[in-house]
Amino acid sequence: MDIFLQQLINGLTLGSVYAVVALGYTMVYGIIQLINFAHGEVVMVGAMVALTVIGALAASGSMPPFLILTAGVLCAVPVCMILGYLLERVAYRPLRGAPRLAPLITAIGVSIILQHVALLIFSRNPRSFPQIVANPVFDIGGASISAVQIAIMLISLAMMAALTFVVYRTRLGMAMRATSENPAVAGLMGIDINRVITFTFVLGAALGAMAGVMVGTYYGIAHYKMGALLGMKAFSAAVLGGIGNLGGAMLGGLLLGVVEALGTGYIGDATDLCNVEWLSTALAERCADQGHMILFGSNYQDVFAFVVLIIVLVFRPSGLLGERVGDRA
Amino acid sequence: MNVAAWRSAPVVRGIGMAAITLALAVLPFILASQGTAWVRITNLAILFALLSLGLNIVVGFAGLLDLGYVAFYGVGAYTWALLASPHFGLHLPFWIILPTGALLACLFGLMLGAPTLKLRGDYLAIVTLGFGEIVRIFLNNLSQPVNLTNGPQGVTLIDPMRIGGFSLAGSHQLFGFEFSGPIKYYYLLLLVLLAVIVVNLRLQDSRIGRAWMAIREDETAAKAMGIDTRNVKLLAFAMGASFGGIAGGLFSSIQTFISPESFVLEQSVMVLAMVVLGGMGNVWGVVAGALLLSFVPEVLRYTVEPLQKSLLGQVVVAPEVIRMLLFGLALVLMMRFRPAGLFPSQVRRRELESAGPA
DSSP: OOHHHHHHHHHHHHHHHHHHHHHHHHHHHHHHOOOOTTHHHHHHHHHHHHHHHHHHHHHHOOSOHHHHHHHHHHHHHHHHHHHHHHIIIIIIGGGTTSOTHHHHHHHHHHHHHHHHHHHHHHOSSOEEOOOOSOOOEEEETTEEEEHHHHHHHHHHHHHHHHHHHHHHHSHHHHHHHHHHHOHHHHHHTTOOHHHHHHHHHHHHHHHHHHHHHHHHHHHTEEOTTHHHHHHHHHHHHHHHHOTTOHHHHHHHHHHHHHHHHHHHHHHHHHTBGGGSHHHHTTTHHHHHHHSOOBSSOGGGHHHHHHHHHHHHHHHOTTOSSOOOOOSOO | OOHHHHHHSHHHHHHHHHHHHHHHHHHHHHHHHTOHHHHHHHHHHHHHHHHHHHHIIIIIISOOOOSOTHHHHHHHHHHHHHHEETTTTEEOOHHHHHHHHHHHHHHHHHHHHGGGTTOOHHHHHHHHHHHHHHHHHHHHHTTSSSOSSOGGGOBOSOOOOEETTEESSSOEEETTEEEOHHHHHHHHHHHHHHHHHHHHHHHHHSHHHHHHHHHHHOHHHHHHTTOOHHHHHHHHHHHHHHHHHHHHHHHHHHHSOBOGGGGSHHHHHHHHHHHHHHOTTOHHHHHHHHHHHHHHHHHHHHHHHHHHHHHHSSOOSOHHHHHHHHHHHHHHHHHHHOTTOSSOOHHHHHHHHHOOOO
């Protein structure tokens, strides 16, 4: 099996999920310069709702699998959209104009609340996503790609394309861009700022819900804490690409996914001390005994995202595609 | 004579100080009469106050948002654990380990600070968050190929604090009173806390402290005024980290067991919440915030469970969950109604009141 191609496929799959989640972060940030820390939790809620609906319908067993899956998505997306709306209305809007740290702390508070409400409803244990649709695996060039992976990549691409269309080709999108440029002036031009901001949150939450369903079906598992790490990585992706920049979020997400997958695939071999010539004699005994002496194994998977993020930011403090930010951030 | 003048009269101040000292000295015995658990809770609360004061230097004074502060706490804790436990068979005395831990944490602070100097605001927040995660993942995984940290199982049987031949663990009889381990730690922690408070207050009014605040208010202007922003920011990271390292060492010695579980993102968030709740930049406010957020959940733990039992006949919602829910709610409500914290610093208060829409 070709490891490189295989990891590339895995990375692109995960990367497209990161990209979709990152879009939610970056849109909100672009408009009101807020890190919506609770976005990861919206993704988690999306996965949980879909799981519940799919589980219940699959148990009743009278509907065709694809219809069940669609029903799950059709429930998860509106629930998350309402959640996004409520978040903006109840938690963030009263703080508009407050110093920057205030909404950030609110966001942290909201994500703690959402996590523990989910814990109450769905229990502490991970819940497995019912596998209702057959998931055939295809072989391409020595690597395997599953139907779910193909679906995730295609759906993500479609959503990114749709979002780009909305932002750059519709009146609402124009209003969004105007608001992110300068809310005060946009308001003077007759744009209803509040409506635009609410719309941004709702749109981001809808994307988050889809991402939740996708990542749930991909890993086959959902957990009340799944949003935290996913959100953190997606936010890293958004920052990596240059936060506030749609293209940046997509690029950052895909890049992060690929780096993570390739890193995980290769780091074990790369840091196997038995492969290092000048060390192999010193370690001969142990190498002969166990075959290899791996310094960093694939258990460091979650480190890559952050290491790459830090390295990129050291050289490009405003991300890959980000514009230079003003002096008063 | 008006009240303010009366309060600042030396005699009154002296009596006040004596009363507070006496109260603090007697406190552990009162707590111990309710169960040793309360003394332990108080000790942890003081530890959190130490951490909050350290983070306050970075976030409150210098205005650099650090979401990975717990990393330094972890470094300090693991330094103690590895240098004074059967894990490596080392049992060094505290006056070597604590400074080593502080120094190591300081180095980690510089490691985090140096590459991120150019970053502002939210970029810095996410990098510090990532840094905290990196440190945790390393602590979790450095049991292979050489067993450095013992991985997720953590380090056990850590030596307690020993000053000369006097161990702070176990009970001692003194003046007819029984001094249990936690009570002795309480006095130690109280002394450290007082020292750290004094250092913080002095720092606040020092040249460096004013430089930090200048950077917090406007970095460009601070630079124009001749402040070496690079070094001063690094100093904030390094000092904040060293305090975290010391607190970590003390944590190890008190718990005698640590694992990476204690150094997760939630802890960073908790400490940040303490700083924010108390009032960023205000030393006494931060201490109050830390004590409040440490005690309220514990009180809840002891009241919520019996309450549910008596009302509903069983425990429906685990106290831990309620505690976190209330914690989240408190953060949201605080930001809504008192964004400057319960005890805002003067500068911050003015800043927040004059802050218009962005």
